[in-house]
Amino acid sequence: MTRYIIRRILQAIPLLLIISAVLFILANAMGDPLASFGGRRRIRSSDRERLTRQLGLDQPALVQYAIWLVGNDWMKTDINGDGIAEEYGTRKGVLRGDFGTSFLERRPVLEIIGERFKNTMILMITSEIVILVLSLIIGIYSALRQYSVLDNILTALSFVGYSMPVFWLALILMYIFAVNFKQWGLPYFPTVGMYDLGTGPTIGQIVWHLVLPVTTISVISIAGYSRYVRSQMLEVINQDYIRTAYAKGLPERMVLFGHALKNAALPLVTIVGMDLPLLLSGAVVTESIFAWPGMGRLYWDAAKDSDVPVLMGILIIISVLVVVFQLITDITYTYLDPRIRYE
Numbered sequence: 001m002t003r004y005i006i007r008r009i010l011q012a013i014p015l016l017l018i019i020s021a022v023l024f025i026l027a028n029a030m031g032d033p034l035a036s037f038g039g040r041r042r043i044r045s046s047d048r049e050r051l052t053r054q055l056g057l058d059q060p061a062l063v064q065y066a067i068w069l070v071g072n073d074w075m076k077t078d079i080n081g082d083g084i085a086e087e088y089g090t091r092k093g094v095l096r097g098d099f100g101t102s103f104l105e106r107r108p109v110l111e112i113i114g115e116r117f118k119n120t121m122i123l124m125i126t127s128e129i130v131i132l133v134l135s136l137i138i139g140i141y142s143a144l145r146q147y148s149v150l151d152n153i154l155t156a157l158s159f160v161g162y163s164m165p166v167f168w169l170a171l172i173l174m175y176i177f178a179v180n181f182k183q184w185g186l187p188y189f190p191t192v193g194m195y196d197l198g199t200g201p202t203i204g205q206i207v208w209h210l211v212l213p214v215t216t217i218s219v220i221s222i223a224g225y226s227r228y229v230r231s232q233m234l235e236v237i238n239q240d241y242i243r244t245a246y247a248k249g250l251p252e253r254m255v256l257f258g259h260a261l262k263n264a265a266l267p268l269v270t271i272v273g274m275d276l277p278l279l280l281s282g283a284v285v286t287e288s289i290f291a292w293p294g295m296g297r298l299y300w301d302a303a304k305d306s307d308v309p310v311l312m313g314i315l316i317i318i319s320v321l322v323v324v325f326q327l328i329t330d331i332t333y334t335y336l337d338p339r340i341r342y343e
Contacts (some may be wrong), residue, residue, distance in 0.1 A: 139229025161223035174190035232264035273329030277321035
């Protein structure tokens with residue numbers, strides 16, 4: 001297993017370099033990062049020229065990528081003898097943990113991402129717990145009570161939930177549980193931010209503000225995940241080794257959770273391993289609608305304003321998380337199914 005992990009890590013290095021190069025080219029082609037510097041006022045040509053030179057935007061794309069990746073310590077002085085690296089500001093590069101400075105906020109990228117990442121973790125970890133627990137309960141019950149009335153109802157609701165667009169579901173939840181509940185005199189859920197400014201970030205406030213965003217994220221995923229669990233459980237519980245376990249007199253709980261669920265969980269582990277990096281990178285639509293100050297909203301703002309350093313920081317973190325979680329998924333396979341070996 002150790003050799004397999006080392007081999008996967010070594011394979012991931014050139015892959016991440018190729019991904020970073022492609023993302024850098026695409027991010028720089030999105031728009032003019034200086035367009036939003038002056039707010040509503042037009043930037044003077046002299047200021048534009050100065051900013052372009054200070055930010056290194058006058059360099060070829062390959063040079064900009066090299067500076068972003070390995071820093072500008074290697075840059076030589078120009079004809080006038082002025083240090084180019086000093087003029088742009090010395091950077092260590094991404095490989096040494098320096099993701100640069102935001103074009104708009106003029107703060108380190110990792111500092112900005114760090115502030116938003118913890119907010120996204122609160123939202124996404126809560127959502128993932130809700131998704132996994134309810135998906136397993138619904139999927140296992142539907143498989144054990146196949147074609148029952150409740151199974152048919154859950155199946156219909158799953159198809160409805162899976163087909164609903166995220167933005168539509170978010171707006172419907174806001175309209176019912178915030179607007180209408182307030183008009184009816186019922187306790188209503190907040191729709192903006194993580195907490196009320198007058199109260200502060202207390203645990204109760206954060207939990208209360210989590211309800212609608214978590215519901216929006218969870219409904220569609222639960223609808224999809226529960227169908228995978230149901231189909232895999234139906235396939236596994238009809239296998240010979242499950243009938244043998246029952247014939248030996250093992251309790252039903254041990255057979256279902258100790259044998260059937262472990263093998264039925266393999267496809268679910270694959271899907272969760274693919275979804276988790278995207279969840280940790282934030283939900284753009286949900287965070288924007290509910291004004292949740294997380295990674296998804298930060299990504300949208302950076303893309304809208306062509307803030308390339310922040311945009312690249314988020315995309316690279318997502319790329320690394322995808323590689324890491326795919327490796328964790330492969331390792332989890334060996335625990336769930338002892339027949340799988342990577343030696």
